Amino acid sequence: MSTSQTTEAPAPAIDPRLMIREEGFAGYLGEFKRKMKTGELGSVPVVLGLVLIAAIFQGLTGDFLNADNLTNITLWIAGPGLIAVGIVFVLLLGEIDLSLGSIAGVSAAIAGVLSARSGVNEWLSILIALAAGVAMGALHGFFFAKIGVPAFVVTLAGLLAWSGLQQFVLGDKGTANVLNNGVIADLDHYFIGEGDIAATWIFALAGVGLFLAGQLLDRRRRTAAGLPARPVSEIALRTGVIGLIAIAAAYTLNQSQGLPLPLVIFLGIVVITDFVLRRTSYGRQIFAVGGGIEAARRAGINVAWVRISVFMISAGMAALGGLFIMSQQGSADKALGSGNVLMNSIAAAVIGGTSLFGGRGKTWSALLGILVIQSIITGLDLVHVNQSIQYMITGAVLLAAVVLDSVSRRTQKSSGRG
């Protein structure tokens, strides 16, 4: 009988073919090298890309790394960045949502018309606009999950229909201005504490402190349970890198006008959605549906509900993003959310490292990706490149990101991952 085989090997012997990670810092480096080789590129290409872009435009103009310019970038990324967070959710399912630009437009139109023309309380108009966005997402989700229409087609229909609704809501006037000094005006223009430099420092240091505390707590719990934990050297390195970035960012922002409200909201939403995706069973369900529908269904996951709710989240994010874009440009008009807003957001999610094929990604990629896109746009503006060229360059960057995604997927396959 084959039982004798197991009694001979009491302790699980180590299979010589397995990669065993070394302890300590050497192990960290080794793991990093292995990940690069096997195509688990993570955030590395996008961070390298950002550094490259910053270096090129700083070299060309000498103004790119100027505090005012960087502050402006943080103001511009909030709107499309939030839409990109929504895109990340849909991409995790392996689907696409083409309607998010139009939903941003409708949301802005509703908030603008209600607050500026009908005199409705601004907070209430914001709530109605967001609720309308979520409802549109629920409708897409219903047709996709319950009727079985491909998401591509449903949201393409949404792209047209909601853009029509946007024009209908705006009416003949076509534009609804943002109220002076109102809530919506503040969204993309307010600086925390009226530009008090203390606010920026507290925010940056508290963020780094929370990160460090979380890592140490996790390490303590894992060691207590007898599980392998991150070495202290690795935690120190990670905290050091993040701390340096935070201090540099805080210093730069304080050279200009201080801590922008849109940056705080955008970062806050990225952190919260990241937590939901990684640390809750709902987030686990999204990954499961993106990784294998049949497996998810047999595990008792309500696949239809996960799909519908994800489309509601993406539409809700787009509605919020629309309000930031509206605040940025000072009015809601018929063009808001049209043109390349949607494409930039999809590009941002993919450039940041979220896979188009479902099941892999994080909302941080929305932040990294939109930073790349906005840096390119801002940089090209600084060197006065025609918009036609801008489109072509952004298109090329998107293509490069998708190629990188496909190639890294293939490398992962051939090395037995992904």
Added chain:
Amino acid sequence: MKEMVHVTGAPVLALRGVSKRFGAVQALTDVHLEVHAGEVVALVGDNGAGKSTLVKTIAGVHPIDEGVIEWEGREVRINRPQDAQGLGVATVYQDLALCDNLDVVGNLFLGRELKKFGTLDEVGMEKRAKELLDTLSIRIPSVRIPIAALSGGQRQVVAIARALVGDPKIVILDEPTAALGVEQTAQVLDLVERLRERGLGVILISHNMADVKAVADTVAVLRLGRNNGSFPVAGTTHEEIISAITGATENAVTRRQARIAEEAK
């Protein structure tokens, strides 16, 4: 040596006179099956004999049309997969149904994650996953690598381990060794024996007579949707099982054997 079958009185699961129709096709007719705690029942039969249909009626995928399902001596209705899971039936299908992008821990606890303060208790799940895999002597590189990085045999044992997370009483394995190599097959058979040692009832669908003879206590044969004999493995020959599967002593298999015997002379 194989342990003695510690059959304890009433069966955990008993099917009595179960029938199932799909339109004009009578898939199962008056089928009886009993599974005791600590017993491995091999369910054998040719393609189309009704093995998969029978298993799916137990798993709640297809509700039965006629007959009685008894669970620990009392009659139960199994209309949905959740009913079967609620009773303590865990099924490992041939296509495994694991999420490639999730790691081993994520797959083991998918749909029944451990939680602490409303968030995932990753530490608790990883600890329990390790304990579970250790008690089953399952060897995988790490519980934190994605399923996509595992070999076919490793996926199979993860899928079986996954079935055990909910503490079932009956485990159904649908051709667990069909796609596996020699060593992986041995690992899975070891695992089946460990399930029996833990007092679980196992229903093993297999076409491989060597596997059946190696681990099963009882062989239940289905033929054309009907029972065609149930044998204790000890004391039953290969030929007896095969003739029960094919339904006659005169068939392609016996003719071939006779011919080979003839040529050997």
